[in-house]
Amino acid sequence: xxxVIVVRxxxxxxxxxRITTHVFLAGRALGASSGVLCGDRDESVIRxxxxxxxxxxxxxxxxxxxxWKRYVLAKKKQGAVVVHLTMYGEKFEQxxxxxxxxxxxxxxxxxxxxxxxxxxxxxxxxxxxxxxSEISALALFLDRVFAGKELNVDFNGxxxxxxxxxxxxxxxxxxx
Amino acid sequence: xxxVIVVRxxxxxxxxxRITTHVFLAGRALGASSGVLCGDRDESVIRxxxxxxxxxxxxxxxxxxxxWKRYVLAKKKQGAVVVHLTMYGEKFEQxxxxxxxxxxxxxxxxxxxxxxxxxxxxxxxxxxxxxxSEISALALFLDRVFAGKELNVDFNGxxxxxxxxxxxxxxxxxxx
Numbered sequence: 001x002x003x004v005i006v007v008r009x010x011x012x013x014x015x016x017x018r019i020t021t022h023v024f025l026a027g028r029a030l031g032a033s034s035g036v037l038c039g040d041r042d043e044s045v046i047r048x049x050x051x052x053x054x055x056x057x058x059x060x061x062x063x064x065x066x067x068w069k070r071y072v073l074a075k076k077k078q079g080a081v082v083v084h085l086t087m088y089g090e091k092f093e094q095x096x097x098x099x100x101x102x103x104x105x106x107x108x109x110x111x112x113x114x115x116x117x118x119x120x121x122x123x124x125x126x127x128x129x130x131x132x133s134e135i136s137a138l139a140l141f142l143d144r145v146f147a148g149k150e151l152n153v154d155f156n157g158x159x160x161x162x163x164x165x166x167x168x169x170x171x172x173x174x175x176x
Numbered sequence: 177x178x179x180v181i182v183v184r185x186x187x188x189x190x191x192x193x194r195i196t197t198h199v200f201l202a203g204r205a206l207g208a209s210s211g212v213l214c215g216d217r218d219e220s221v222i223r224x225x226x227x228x229x230x231x232x233x234x235x236x237x238x239x240x241x242x243x244w245k246r247y248v249l250a251k252k253k254q255g256a257v258v259v260h261l262t263m264y265g266e267k268f269e270q271x272x273x274x275x276x277x278x279x280x281x282x283x284x285x286x287x288x289x290x291x292x293x294x295x296x297x298x299x300x301x302x303x304x305x306x307x308x309s310e311i312s313a314l315a316l317f318l319d320r321v322f323a324g325k326e327l328n329v330d331f332n333g334x335x336x337x338x339x340x341x342x343x344x345x346x347x348x349x350x351x352x
Binding site for chain 2: 018019022023025026028029030052056087088089090091093118119121124126127128129130131132133135136137138139140143148150151155160161163164165166167168169170
């Protein structure tokens with residue numbers, strides 16, 4: 001799968017801790033390669049994701065970047081396509097075919113997103129033009145980019161769930 | 177579209193306010209008919225969703241139910257299929273074809289979900305067997321149930337977004 005990096009813009013410590021963590025967990029579970037935290041430096045988010053990856057597998061990790069703009073511009077120079085998810089953007093369904101298979105940087109805003117994020121992005125895309133959640137928007141975006149194949153990835157973790165009709169079955173993975 | 181009700185189990189005031197709001201906003205934007213809040217009675221969540229529907233359209237509303245079990249059993253009696261989204265469940269992709277077009281009650285847990293929710297549900301389904309977010313899980317589940325058609329619904333709201341390549345364009349809707 002191509003390299004897809006989820007960049008959380010404008011994270012606010014305290015207020016956004018759980019939502020930002022869910023953004024990264026959704027990214028990890030649905031095929032993204034790594035996460036970048038911008039805004040407030042919040043070690044609790046980074047540690048939380050690290051713990052999940054240690055236990056449940058895969059190589060997804062989050063790092064902090066103080067200067068989101070410099071980071072995104074550097075990625076663009078390296079050839080990544082920058083997609084900003086915003087309810088105001090163009091319909092993502094119409095653009096997704098051109099994005100599959102490419103290295104992507106996906107910008108997901110917390111508070112008000114700076115104007116520059118719209119300008120720097122190759123695509124400003126909306127997942128429905130209704131207000132909902134950056135987590136659900138990211139989920140549907142990744143699902144379309146990966147055409148549903150992200151659900152079949154084996155994370156090869158220390159812990160592994162055995163799908164169960166009416167209970168919980170967790171086994172030690174082969175990586176333990 | 178069939179009647180799909182999103183039931184949030186075990187909401188904890190304060191701790192879950194934003195996540196629960198995102199659950200319902202995702203439900204609303206992605207085709208669910210209504211929401212039911214269980215756990216702590218939290219008027220701020222209900223008011224928030226009401227305001228969104230007033231402005232952006234549609235008939236989605238959230239009501240509070242003190243006794244989730246009684247509510248779910250009554251819905252079952254009326255013929256709804258009860259689906260509990262849990263990372264421990266069976267793979268949702270394998271069951272979705274049998275659920276499309278049916279009236280559904282979708283249980284989404286906040287804290288630890290009581291054993292009875294597993295037992296009462298017709299299906300315990302996982303959206304990937306990795307930990308992520310109830311918001312992303314609900315989004316992908318609804319998207320599959322409605323086969324992507326939920327993204328084309330016209331909410332006929334007072335406010336309406338015109339999809340834009342690089343900015344924000346909001347117009348007064350026909351319902352104003």
